[in-house]
Amino acid sequence: MEYIKERRKWKYCGIFLGFSLLLCFADQASSHIRYSVPEEVKEGYIVGNIAKDLGLDVGTLMDRGFRLVSGSNDAYFQVNQNNGILSVHKKIDREEICDGMNTCIIDIKIVVENPLEIHYVAVEITDTNDHAPVFPDKQQRMEIAENTLPGARFQLRSARDPDIGVYSVRAYKLTQNEHFDLEIRDRGDEKVPFLVLQRAVDRERKAEHKLLLTAIDGGNPPNSGTLNVTVTVLDNNDNRPVFSHEVYTAQIHENIPIGTMVIKVNAIDLDEGLNGEVLYSLGNNYGMFDLNNVTGEIWVKGEIDYEKNDVYRLDVLASDKGTPPMTVDCRVIVKILDVNDNNPEIEVTSLSNLVPENSKPGTVISLISILDKDSGVNGKVLCTLSPNIPFELKPSIKDNMYSLVTKTQLDREETSLYEIKIKATDLGQPPLTAEKNISVQVSDVNDNRPEFFQNPLELYLMENNSPSASMYSIAAVDKDIHENAAISYSILKESSLQNKMASFLNINSETGVIYALTRFDFEVTKSFQFRVLATDSGTPPLSSNVTVNVFILDQNDNVPVILYPVISNGSAEGVEEVPRNVNAGHLVTKVRAYDADIGYNGWLLFSLQEVSDHSLFGLDRYTGQIRTLRSFTETDESQHKLVILVKDNGNVSLSATTTVIIKVVEPKEAFAASDVKSSLKDEEGNDVTFYLIIPLGSVSVLFIISIIVLIAMQCSKSTDYSSKYLQDTNYDGTLCHSIQYRSGDKRYMLVGPRRSIGSAVTSGSNANTLVVPDRRSRASVEVRACL
Ligand SMILES: *[C@@H]1O[C@H](CO)[C@@H](O)[C@H](O)[C@H]1NC(C)=O
Ligand SMILES: *[C@@H]1O[C@H](CO)[C@@H](O)[C@H](O)[C@H]1NC(C)=O
Numbered sequence: 001m002e003y004i005k006e007r008r009k010w011k012y013c014g015i016f017l018g019f020s021l022l023l024c025f026a027d028q029a030s031s032h033i034r035y036s037v038p039e040e041v042k043e044g045y046i047v048g049n050i051a052k053d054l055g056l057d058v059g060t061l062m063d064r065g066f067r068l069v070s071g072s073n074d075a076y077f078q079v080n081q082n083n084g085i086l087s088v089h090k091k092i093d094r095e096e097i098c099d100g101m102n103t104c105i106i107d108i109k110i111v112v113e114n115p116l117e118i119h120y121v122a123v124e125i126t127d128t129n130d131h132a133p134v135f136p137d138k139q140q141r142m143e144i145a146e147n148t149l150p151g152a153r154f155q156l157r158s159a160r161d162p163d164i165g166v167y168s169v170r171a172y173k174l175t176q177n178e179h180f181d182l183e184i185r186d187r188g189d190e191k192v193p194f195l196v197l198q199r200a201v202d203r204e205r206k207a208e209h210k211l212l213l214t215a216i217d218g219g220n221p222p223n224s225g226t227l228n229v230t231v232t233v234l235d236n237n238d239n240r241p242v243f244s245h246e247v248y249t250a251q252i253h254e255n256i257p258i259g260t261m262v263i264k265v266n267a268i269d270l271d272e273g274l275n276g277e278v279l280y281s282l283g284n285n286y287g288m289f290d291l292n293n294v295t296g297e298i299w300v301k302g303e304i305d306y307e308k309n310d311v312y313r314l315d316v317l318a319s320d321k322g323t324p325p326m327t328v329d330c331r332v333i334v335k336i337l338d339v340n341d342n343n344p345e346i347e348v349t350s351l352s353n354l355v356p357e358n359s360k361p362g363t364v365i366s367l368i369s370i371l372d373k374d375s376g377v378n379g380k381v382l383c384t385l386s387p388n389i390p391f392e393l394k395p396s397i398k399d400n401m402y403s404l405v406t407k408t409q410l411d412r413e414e415t416s417l418y419e420i421k422i423k424a425t426d427l428g429q430p431p432l433t434a435e436k437n438i439s440v441q442v443s444d445v446n447d448n449r450p451e452f453f454q455n456p457l458e459l460y461l462m463e464n465n466s467p468s469a470s471m472y473s474i475a476a477v478d479k480d481i482h483e484n485a486a487i488s489y490s491i492l493k494e495s496s497l498q499n500k501m502a503s504f505l506n507i508n509s510e511t512g513v514i515y516a517l518t519r520f521d522f523e524v525t526k527s528f529q530f531r532v533l534a535t536d537s538g539t540p541p542l543s544s545n546v547t548v549n550v551f552i553l554d555q556n557d558n559v560p561v562i563l564y565p566v567i568s569n570g571s572a573e574g575v576e577e578v579p580r581n582v583n584a585g586h587l588v589t590k591v592r593a594y595d596a597d598i599g600y601n602g603w604l605l606f607s608l609q610e611v612s613d614h615s616l617f618g619l620d621r622y623t624g625q626i627r628t629l630r631s632f633t634e635t636d637e638s639q640h641k642l643v644i645l646v647k648d649n650g651n652v653s654l655s656a657t658t659t660v661i662i663k664v665v666e667p668k669e670a671f672a673a674s675d676v677k678s679s680l681k682d683e684e685g686n687d688v689t690f691y692l693i694i695p696l697g698s699v700s701v702l703f704i705i706s707i708i709v710l711i712a713m714q715c716s717k718s719t720d721y722s723s724k725y726l727q728d729t730n731y732d733g734t735l736c737h738s739i740q741y742r743s744g745d746k747r748y749m750l751v752g753p754r755r756s757i758g759s760a761v762t763s764g765s766n767a768n769t770l771v772v773p774d775r776r777s778r779a780s781v782e783v784r785a786c787l
């Protein structure tokens, strides 16, 4: 906008007159001269020719004392006395001399003498544009609230320019900007600039606007002045806090120590001051977390257990402190990582802890389920059994389910109770384990027979036992238990065996004690066999039998029986006739005797108990032969009586006596006598036969025939004793019988007077038995009886 100062008409005319020397006003023309000169002209600038304008003669000026008289302002001008020209003496600043005035006139007086004249000269100083507009301050600060509506006006400082008229401030300009415009109000002498808000300001976008206001004057070229305007935008709580993330995620291990920081949330509020101060709070914390309401740090407050909760979703609120506060929320997801902190748990569902020993392999004993609350590998469990047991774990359809089954056949007799240790180990680091013991009882099945310690069993019994006394206690064992091991004994009544004695035996079915119901007589029965059956009470029962070989041992219970000479009624005597002419060594007769016992009990020794003439007859101790010791003489009596003692060799020996009458006859008679004797013998033979048949029958002709052959072979390899007996048999008439028992792998020989060596023979048998164990595989027991 251009601003042009008004001019007064008369002034305009005056200036015009001054220059053209025309007088506008007649009454003033004589004494007043008016000039106009621009300010700031150089020294010597010619204002005008006063002399000429006053009509003075130039040649006389000097003489008349043409000069300039003025006050303080004189110094601005000077006159030349030679030509009467007024010029500028020193630089004139209009604004200095007459600031603020519209017209600036310097009055000067010109004096001429002879005659004295005083002329008044007014010099008007005209304005030039020598000043620029100036603002009172270099800058202006102002504050505008954020929410100020567009259209609001804010006054700015106005600039001042000392120049006047067109050279004064003519216009204002504002730097280009988005928000503000400029409005100028004219107050007559002054133009006042106003800032007008065109668009709302946002502190958060731009907190300070820097503007430059320029004031321009009307000069050509124009001068200008500037004012820095700083507009500060005042904050308004128009911004919510904003979280750096919508959703925060964090991962922590379970069992993390209380107080550990989990995550730090951060919200920023663009507002200033309290409007921008953020306070955090937890919407829901499950009692597990806490939060620093200033820093946004979230830490653990409770015990985190993955097994209870594996993820927490927290709502975190952020509010600023403005009024009213603005609040936003965000989500914090805390994932819990599993730690191997749970032991596996073993749960056993027993179907039965009693398993029969005959169960098939694969029989299910128990169901085992393993539980581990941990997840992943920490929850993966390996299950093992104690080694070297006949059980195994079979995985089931479901995970971590096993069935405990038998692996092999069980045997209660070997192991009746199994302590099975189940061990579960998870795969965590470090692994955790659990143990459980199951005891499995193996129940008995009747799978074992009773067993005898020895089979066959050999039993040696003395004859003449007292009937109904226990003779042996047999025992069998059964490895089973309870009724499966309850054994009852019985004697087998079999017809096939040579067990005629079985009916004379009784057995206590519970104790196995065997009783003999009869008195054994060695002379009748030397051995017999029977079988005992042991049966358990299982279902079905199992049984086994044992063969018992009984050997009856001899006792010296038989008195030697003298077969010849026979003592009939004890009074009759054997009468032998001997020819008188026989030489020494002549066999007179032989005493024959028999003892039903065997061994030493049956080993007979002969001796002379009474004899009339000791020098005449001798008796062979072993054979019983009576021989003459010398030839008869005339003086010898014709009849001799010999009392002969026959004694066996039993411990307590038994004996018998007989009497032999020897008649010494003449040789002829002797022949006759021998006839008589033979006939006598025939007669006596009947008696002899009678006596012989009974014992010999019992001793059995069988032995005599068959066994003697054996003995011949046997005795030849045998000890001195047996061979001796055989010799006896050979060289004399004594009957010798022997009994061989064959059994097992041992050979027993019942002979001579040795003490018992073996242990298999019942005590008391030492008197007449000898047991000779023989290593050869075939063995025999020999019992001999001699007569
Ligand atoms: C005014 O602003 C201008 C540019 O914007 C700058 O160069 C100048 O230094 C400022 N003056 C003052 C007094 O701040
Ligand atoms: C912020 O927390 C501190 C201590 O944790 C507490 O004293 C203060 O009252 C809390 N401020 C607010 C506004 O909840």
Ligand SMILES: *[C@@H]1O[C@H](CO)[C@@H](O)[C@H](O)[C@H]1NC(C)=O
Pocket: 419, 421, 435, 436, 437
């Ligand atoms: C299982 O038995 C073993 C001995 O066989 C013993 O050392 C262990 O303590 C037992 N375990 C349990 C859980 O009873």
Ligand SMILES: *[C@@H]1O[C@H](CO)[C@@H](O)[C@H](O)[C@H]1NC(C)=O
Pocket: 492, 533, 544, 545, 546
């Ligand atoms: C006796 O035992 C044998 C085998 O030791 C057997 O063969 C026999 O049949 C049994 N006899 C009886 C009657 O049980």
Ligand SMILES: *[C@@H]1O[C@H](CO)[C@@H](O)[C@H](O)[C@H]1NC(C)=O
Pocket: 568, 569
């Ligand atoms: C045996 O003697 C008795 C009297 O002691 C007599 O009665 C009996 O007849 C005699 N017998 C013989 C066979 O001589």
Ligand SMILES: *[C@@H]1O[C@H](CO)[C@@H](O)[C@H](O)[C@H]1NC(C)=O
Pocket: 651, 652, 767
């Ligand atoms: C056998 O003789 C011994 C001594 O030689 C004796 O101690 C024992 O009692 C006798 N036995 C009998 C049955 O007489």
